[in-house]
Amino acid sequence: MIKDKNVTRKSDTDAFFTLANMISLSRIVLAVPALYLFHIDRWGWGMVILGICVLTDWLDGFVARKTRKVSDFGKVLDPFADKVVAVSMMLLMAMKMDFPVSFIIILILRDLSISIIGNILYQRHRIVGGANILGKIFILFLTVSGVLWIVEYYMQVHLYAYLLLQITFGFMLLSWIVYIVHNMIMIRNMKDTN
Secondary structure (H helix, E strand, O other), X not given: OEEOOOOOOXXXXXOOOOHHHHHHHHHHHHHHHHHHHHHXXXXXXXXXXXXXXXXXXXXXXXXXXXXXXXXXXXXXXXXXXXXXXXXXHHHHHHHHHOOOXXXXXXXXXXXXXXXXXXXXXXXXXXXXXXXXXXXXXXXXXXXXXXHHHHHHHHHOOOOOHHHHHHHHHHHHHHHHHHHHHHHHHHHHHHHHHO
């Protein structure tokens, strides 16, 4: 099996009810009151709940590693919870705050293609691809631009959220390209060693 350094598919447990998985599930559950609070313009409390969601995103992985309870289900649940929170929030922002729908569509296409390619490569070639640094930068920029977008809308101030979103879009495309190129190189290296 070929894999990136620091990336592994090995799990510590097959258990579903681990503390880390419950933390990931809580992120999905918390998305509901967060969306409702933004919908009724109680955005301060909505931001608090989103902050908790961001904290659980870090906490679930930390807990899984510290308790040695990394599970296959958790590896799927964690990014799924992230996508549920992010996409549902962006859809609300598109309906209520004029967030560009085109950005959401391209993000969904990107994430779907990465998931499909990753699954195919693992199933057919046992290749495991990890996140690239541009992907991590993209997520950081997306979080910051989303927060600025919300604050601009509710406080009626100009914080350059649209400009930052354009930069974020660039990182989204670059990370997508790097992911595809990286996996093609891994396939070629695998063929060369056979």
